[in-house]
Amino acid sequence: MSSIVPVTEFITYLLYSLLVGYIVLQLVPDKMKPVTLMSKRTVYFILLGIILFSLGSVFNLIIYFQNAVDFKWATYSVFVKTEIGKAWIFSSMFAIVLCLNIFGNGKKIMNVITLLLMISTIGFAGHITSLDFWTGFIFQNIHFLVVSIWSGILFHVAWLSKETTNYTNFLKWFTPLAVGCVLIIFVSGIVLMLKVVKIQDYTTAWLLPYGQMLLLKHITIIPVLFFAFINGFLIKKSIENPTFNIRSWLKAESIVLTLVFFFTGVMSTKSSPHEIDLTIRTEGSSKWIERIIGIDIEPTMQLHFFASMEGIMLIGMSLIFLVLLVLSFIKKINVMLPILFALCFIMTMYMGLMYSVTA
Numbered sequence: 001m002s003s004i005v006p007v008t009e010f011i012t013y014l015l016y017s018l019l020v021g022y023i024v025l026q027l028v029p030d031k032m033k034p035v036t037l038m039s040k041r042t043v044y045f046i047l048l049g050i051i052l053f054s055l056g057s058v059f060n061l062i063i064y065f066q067n068a069v070d071f072k073w074a075t076y077s078v079f080v081k082t083e084i085g086k087a088w089i090f091s092s093m094f095a096i097v098l099c100l101n102i103f104g105n106g107k108k109i110m111n112v113i114t115l116l117l118m119i120s121t122i123g124f125a126g127h128i129t130s131l132d133f134w135t136g137f138i139f140q141n142i143h144f145l146v147v148s149i150w151s152g153i154l155f156h157v158a159w160l161s162k163e164t165t166n167y168t169n170f171l172k173w174f175t176p177l178a179v180g181c182v183l184i185i186f187v188s189g190i191v192l193m194l195k196v197v198k199i200q201d202y203t204t205a206w207l208l209p210y211g212q213m214l215l216l217k218h219i220t221i222i223p224v225l226f227f228a229f230i231n232g233f234l235i236k237k238s239i240e241n242p243t244f245n246i247r248s249w250l251k252a253e254s255i256v257l258t259l260v261f262f263f264t265g266v267m268s269t270k271s272s273p274h275e276i277d278l279t280i281r282t283e284g285s286s287k288w289i290e291r292i293i294g295i296d297i298e299p300t301m302q303l304h305f306f307a308s309m310e311g312i313m314l315i316g317m318s319l320i321f322l323v324l325l326v327l328s329f330i331k332k333i334n335v336m337l338p339i340l341f342a343l344c345f346i347m348t349m350y351m352g353l354m355y356s357v358t359a
Helices: 005-026 040-053 055-066 071-081 083-103 108-124 127-131 133-159 167-196 209-232 246-267 273-283 287-293 309-330 336-354
Strands: none
Touching: 005 040, 005 055, 005 108, 005 133, 005 246, 040 055, 040 083, 055 071, 055 083, 071 083, 083 108, 108 133, 127 133, 127 167, 133 167, 133 246, 167 209, 167 273, 209 246, 209 309, 209 336, 246 336, 287 336, 309 336
């Protein structure tokens, strides 16, 4: 079950983004956005999907407790006595209320309020909230909401718009919104990260699976920001060109962004590195870094940067891929190639950093 939870978490993040994008775009005047296609029936299925896929972590916890007590008592305990179970119950209730409001063509402000209540359950059940309630609750909710607004709007316009009209008007408000979202995501992300790993232990945290996913998430954000810069600023001069397909570049940004969601989903199932030594003793270290460094990881080990020829060459190569990504837009190359450049950047930067640390 534990191997399935990252997938259910990943799908839940995507469904929340689609839901948030739908509700936000309902508040935008038609002349300020491309026409997007999402029926109410699809929204109902998204809400149902959120209810079902968010059960993954709940069932995983039930199975964990089942080793000590019977299934019935484990189920009761998880749903009634744990934050994860309580959060799922309230989230499902709010999802049903939102579904009924949309079905009855209720006020849009009620959609917004109910959606915010659904998202608040995520912060309530978050790991960081268990360490510092108000910091975790506030910043995790803000972080998740802002990411969902940015990505949700992007998914809708990139994949569900049926025509290319109003893109100029769309970018006039979406570009500053996206910039604001990125700044808020950066600040809230730093606050949340420092709650689970000290800045001086960031590199040593790579010894753990959580640290590996955190590193990959941070690396993946870099090409996402490059695509966002292209789609927010460089693309404005090309919109009027009838042969230029802006949707393909928005799709490219969204594809790379889904990798961030995937790494986040895996992170949510791993033990956080606020006590690295203890976690290595109880759960073991990351097998990836053991194979790369070529030594057995001990609980008291710490990682330090050092200059290696392999690391320098790989990091330099990764920067070249970023340059090629921008040049591919300037030269109007098929968008599949810059996606490949983004993936190559992620792999070479990751390997470059792995070859640049030693215990």
